Structure formats: C-alpha cells, structure tokens
Amino acid sequence: MGDADFDQVPHILFNGISNLRRRGCPGTLIPLTHNTRAVLCGNDSNEVIAVAIRFGDGKCLVFAHCDYPYIFLNGEVDDQNFVKNCRQWLIQDENAQFVSINDASSMNDVQYYGKILVWDGHCIKDETFMNDLCVYLQQGGALICGSVAWGWLQVNKGKFLSDFPFTRFCDYIGVKVTDNYSNCPDPIPFRSELIEFKNIYHVVQELANDPNNIKNLTIIGSALKELGDTLPGVVAETLQNIVLNAGNELVPARSCPVLDKSCREQSTGLCGILCGLPGIKACGE
Structure with a gap:
C-alpha cells in the first residue's frame, strides 16, 4: 500500500x-x-x-x-x-x-x-x-x-x-x-x-520545513512529554535546531513573559520539546 x-x-x-x-x-x-x-x-x-x-x-x-x-x-x-x-x-x-x-x-x-x-x-x-x-x-x-x-x-x-x-x-x-x-x-x-498531521514522524518532517507551524509545534510538544527521548526515526538535531532558532519573542523569561497569543502557542510547543528532550537548551540559556 x-x-x-x-x-x-x-x-x-x-x-x-x-x-x-x-x-x-x-x-x-x-x-x-x-x-x-x-x-x-x-x-x-x-x-x-x-x-x-x-x-x-x-x-x-x-x-x-x-x-x-x-x-x-x-x-x-x-x-x-x-x-x-x-x-x-x-x-x-x-x-x-x-x-x-x-x-x-x-x-x-x-x-x-x-x-x-x-x-x-x-x-x-x-x-x-x-x-x-x-x-x-x-x-x-x-x-x-x-x-x-x-x-x-x-x-x-x-x-x-x-x-x-x-x-x-x-x-x-x-x-x-x-x-x-x-x-x-x-x-x-x-x-x-x-487527523491531517498523520503521525509524529510526519510532524517532525513538516517542522523541519516550517519550524513556526503552531499546530505541529503543539502536537510534537505534547507528544514529547509522553515519549521523552524515545521518538523513533526522528533526528534530535531537527528538534534542537527548531529550539535554537526560536526568536526571543517565543522564549519566556521572568522579566519578559510571552504576551502575543500566537507566540504563546508556539512557546508551549517549544517548552514541550525542551522538557521532553533533556540537553536541548533554548537560545540565551
């Protein structure tokens, strides 16, 4: 098939x-x-x-x-x-x-x-x-x-x-x-x-081409909370690059919270990646 x-x-x-x-x-x-x-x-x-x-x-x-x-x-x-x-x-x-x-x-x-x-x-x-x-x-x-x-x-x-x-x-x-x-x-x-996202493998491939896709970031962030570093067939560098290339407007800080709604949704996905894959750090850390 x-x-x-x-x-x-x-x-x-x-x-x-x-x-x-x-x-x-x-x-x-x-x-x-x-x-x-x-x-x-x-x-x-x-x-x-x-x-x-x-x-x-x-x-x-x-x-x-x-x-x-x-x-x-x-x-x-x-x-x-x-x-x-x-x-x-x-x-x-x-x-x-x-x-x-x-x-x-x-x-x-x-x-x-x-x-x-x-x-x-x-x-x-x-x-x-x-x-x-x-x-x-x-x-x-x-x-x-x-x-x-x-x-x-x-x-x-x-x-x-x-x-x-x-x-x-x-x-x-x-x-x-x-x-x-x-x-x-x-x-x-x-x-x-x-169900358009198909599966986690497809989501990661899509994020490699469009790292700012809010829907895919939310899906992968949620999945990583369950899977940790056990994602099959996924290159960790792909997710690491998404985090490292995130703009400051997406990375919350105590003195500068994320205020824009769309940015907050992207930030939630990024936080899921950070929590799910130990060793990956956001820019500025």
Missing part, C-alpha cells in the same frame, strides 16, 4: 459516517511511525482515539478503549456501517469473519486464515503470543485491538504502563499508548482537519 492510498484510510473508514459512538472514557494514543495514521480524534489532534497501521503486508486498527473491539463481535446495529468499512479496508472481503483471540493462549489455537482477529488488550498475552501475532501481521494478517490504559493502571495499583503487555505490543507496531484520557463528546465526530 502506497503512502497516498494509506493517507485515505480515515476517509475510507468513515465513508458515509459522520461520527462514532463513544465507549466509556477513551484514553489517547500517539501514532509514531511513517506506517501509522491517526484515524479519529477527540477534542484536538492530541486526543487520538483510533490509529491505523500497516505492518509488513498486514493491517491493524488500534482503539483507545477496550470496548471498541467488541463492536466487531457483538453485531450492534448502531455501528454496522463503521464495522463494514473497517472490514473492507482490513481484508477486502465483505464476508470475512471477526474472530476473538481474547481466550486464546497460543496463536496455534487460532483459526486465522481469511479472518480478522479481534483482541481486547486487557486479556493479557505473553511475549511469545505477541511475537507470533506480529509475525501474523507481517505476513498479511488483519487485527483489531484496543485498551484503556488509564483504567488498567487504576486496577493494577503500583504498576507502570511498561508493565502492561498490550502497550509493549503497540510500541512494536508503532503506536504509543498513553495513560491520559479524552473528554470527547458522544458521539465523537469525525473531523478530518484533526
């Missing part, structure tokens, strides 16, 4: 559909790599609720709530047009069946040929299972999965996101699961302008 075709995935999934019913209180996701695309956002581009992934020859949809996978299993009337569109993109077979892997202990137990696998990420899988699932995707498989990470942390007191196996799986396929939540409306409207 070429980049131009992949860019159309959100519009394919929401063809003839203006919104998607909210499930619980969704978390948020960060599409990281060139092979991911934001599909649905809540109130802004930092509240990504669904991500499409191309992984090898396979395709995957990740949702920011564990209830979303069940709409593909329960046959709920309200979401059937969305389910139909997802099926068509994932496997291009209108009769393809959705198969739950929630109770499977091994991929050897799964009848997956010509099927779309569905996984509630709160049904814990071991590393062997997740590795085999990645191989299945790499070889052309189709997967729908989801979790609500903040909810998992509430139930598992004293644990960290890194202890949640589903987050490690998502890291591998290019999606960061955060412990934030989206205060989005119900239903969640599909707003194409919110």
